[in-house]
Amino acid sequence: MQAPGSNGRSAAAPRGADVVVIGAGAVGAACAYFLASKGFAVHVLERGGVAAGSSSAGEGNVLVSDKVAGYELDLALYSRATWSEELAEYADRWEFEAKGGLVVAASAAAGRALLELAAGQRQRGVDARDVDPVAIGDFEPHIRAGLAAAVHYPQDAQVQPMLLTANLLKLARERGALVSTGANVVGFDLRPEAGGRRVVGVRTSQGTVSCGHVVNAGGPWAGAIAAMAGVELPIMPRRGFVLVTEPLPPTINHKVYAGEYVASTQSENLGLEVSAVVEGTQSGTVLIGSSREHVGFEAAMSLPALRAIANAAVALFPRLAGARVLRSYAGFRPYSPDHLPVIGSDARVAGLWHAGGHEGAGIGLSVGTGKLISQALAGEVTDIDLEPFSPARFAAAASASA
Amino acid sequence: MSGQHSSAAEQTVFDVAVVGAGPAGLGAAAAAARAGVRVVLIDAGHQLGGQYWRHPDESTTDPTRLAGYRDWGEFLALRERILRHCQTGAAVHLASTHVWFVEPPAAGGGRQSWTLHLMPGGPPSRETPPRTVCAERLILCPGAYDRQLPIPGWDLPGVMAAGGVQALLKGHHTLSGRRAVVAGTGPFLLPVAQQLARHGVDVLAVCEANGLARWMRHMPVVARTPAKVSEAATYARSLARARIPYRTATVLTRVDPDASGTQVGAVELARVGPGGLVEKARQRLEVDLVALGWGFTPSLELINAVGAQTRIDADQSLVAVVDDDQQSTVPGVFIAGEATGVGGAMLALAGGELAGIVAAEAGHLERARVRALRREIGRLRAFAAAMHDAHPVPARWPQWLTAETLVCRCEEVAYATLGNAITELGANDARTLKLLTRCAMGWCQGHVCGYASASLAAGGQGRALTADDLRPLAKQFPCAPVPLAHLAGE
Amino acid sequence: MTGTGERPTDEHALAAAAARVLKFTLDGRELTARPGQSVGAALTDAGVRSWRHTRRGGRPRGLFCGIGICYDCLITADGVPNLRACLLPVVDGMRLTTSAPAKTPPAYDALAR
Ligand SMILES: Cc1cc2nc3c(=O)[nH]c(=O)nc-3n(C[C@H](O)[C@H](O)[C@H](O)COP(=O)(O)OP(=O)(O)OC[C@H]3O[C@@H](n4cnc5c(N)ncnc54)[C@H](O)[C@@H]3O)c2cc1C
């Protein structure tokens, strides 16, 4: 690796970079920002516009509540701290709001599961406060009556993902990074070396960029990008719809969702999964999710999914029954089969790194991911052990099951 | 749900569903019903006519006695035919009904018809429409609305779309003001000024942004459409009679409030000089009504909902691609009227009738009529192309904006905010611009600000406006705002 | 709902229908409308040009597109918020208010049915 910042900033040498980041989504932007902050000459290559992919098609929640005690939760807590400490001064630029989350359960059984989950999360460092069922109305006056249990998560927060991505890129540019939109990556220049191959350049629709390292932040397309380097990465798109209502006076105070949502994020089910996820935004609209389906990159609106989302939302907030839906959009979460993101270097191709597969949490986890990538790429000891997130685990799993 | 009529409609699979009851939709429904197929005609309005033939409520005014409405004989005849078809049961008219979703036929067998998901659009007292209707073929005739460009002060009450001013006159005999200026571009400004004057409004000026010299290039085409020539002559005469100055190469550069600060008080006019730059000299007119229109924008939500291909037309509107039979790129879906290219009521009517005949599979029985309609459509399209060429949106329209001018009225997004997103945040396409600023994300979903914001996104990169700039701003789902409970299927 | 539904056809019935005067209120102020008029038209006839203020800038808004496209003319009628005045017919006894009760979510239940 070239010493950070040693050979001048990339702006002076547009066709060469220390690190090329593929993808200008939230994760790519965070990688670019932290890498540029460390002095690397960074060049971001994006085939569409800023946040053209999943990062403009989600909801922007920064959640710790929906993660079961484990490595992903550790990453979420690490990311959460990055938001409110290192990046605190920029909070307004991306409308960071620590509004808190409220997770509720309707049945007694779901209630027990929720309280158990919260207990495990607390041990891992989460601020999770059990709410007396009779007091749920104090948190959300318009929520349905008769809920069995609820847990309040003050750490849950929200950002505006487009503003996040665009501003991280702006900050990266201010630190010397180059950002090329409309640059479709079509292949890699690989050089044979002892024990395998090394990536030395990235070919795009706008020409070739030579580089020392490549960070694959291609979101749901990360698998296709890996394939260009001849390696397999099992990241798949998992479709989700969001409904947006008319602007309302403040109706919903927290990020509110049914406990079943956690099960749905963790499920292996390939069919349609739906759970109510409801929140107000600063513009007055209410965002309503969420569905999960494996249907490739099919973006056409599906009535069964939209109906199911609407049903779940009205069941949770009966008051929303007459609120009109103004628009809806589809997005593709970068799904990784074991529900853990892929963060780290790829042992099969020297210089190739992956930062992706965060599924429904890539906005919230973006900054932690970017920071860890920058540390690893600089050869430092990372703040969190990246071993559980290593791309190598899939090969290991495959050979174990073979 | 109430009414046997509704549930009967729900259980029928119609041969043809026509959406929109303006000239195109009426022409389509009448032609298809005449050919003997079962037709359902759906429209958001509570009576037939669409925008062009908007008229006072038929519960108080007999439409056959109205005078001064254009092409009224055509309308009355079509209305009569459709009412007759409804009486015999050959056709069903669902009024005050919005289509909020279009479901395609099931892929690979199963249900072969389209399903239109409906919602009542009228007051709760009226009969509710069925939740869905099914049809083998669709004819989409969604019409268009005034295209707008921002002007400083254009969000003051008393500034209205020219079409809105006209709708109040035609539908309610209501005057939106007493002293008016009509501004923008295109022939549509003329009838609006004429009708205002006829109702006693003092029209101080019609400001046409373009000169008329560009029409000279199109004289052969104009000569082939004598009806349009005599129409223009009629307007010219009535403007002259009412002493309304028709100012060419003139634009409004600002709208100022009155003393109360809550409504229009005056406008500022400037001449457009060489290179499209407005001249320094300004004139002030004290008015209480400003009617604005820069051509029309077709309604595309239904077209996008079925996934039909779109293109950019000569007037920089996104329109549906159709063939010689008004057939879209989606099998079984026909499109007629402004959605296939802005061109006026008679073009819409001809396109609708052709679509009705072909969709009813009666083309082989009516060969001569089909040929005549195609000829008529060709002639009127050529005229429309000339009109678009003669009345372009001024390329340099952003020159009269100030930093504070709202480009997006719904979300109150100022010009400077868009500029900042383009220069500072890397928004170099319309979609990114929208998502970063909320421009076009408000109640109207970009119907009003979409053209302007797409133009600014393209202009920010020094590009001409393309279909790809407009597409991200064209609405998809739902086609009309739908209450959550209705969507849920309650 | 249907264009074929019963409607008065003879002149007397039409004249009688047209002669009716509909009464409605705007923030308690009594106004009248002609049968078949939209709320937007009736308010315009009464000289009222704006009946809403924008969420951010508090700017006054009334009719703009006049045909249901722009949503500038939103109004609360009989407690149901965000209805388009340009499309909404006046009914006798209708109560219009210029701003939805702030801070509480609207009484949507009426609409949802
Ligand atoms: C409905 C929905 C709701 C969601 N809600 C939330 C939430 O509340 N909170 C949360 O944290 N997450 C949420 N997510 C998930 C989140 O959106 C993703 O995890 C996150 O956006 C992933 O970011 P990314 O940068 O990895 O991918 P992306 O944003 O998809 O970025 C990848 C980029 O790579 C580009 N690219 C791909 N191939 C190439 C190529 N060959 N050449 C050049 N460029 C290329 C793409 O154009 C794209 O811009 C949600 C997702 C969905 C669908």
Ligand code: FES
């Ligand atoms: S004017 Fe921009 S969304 Fe309505």
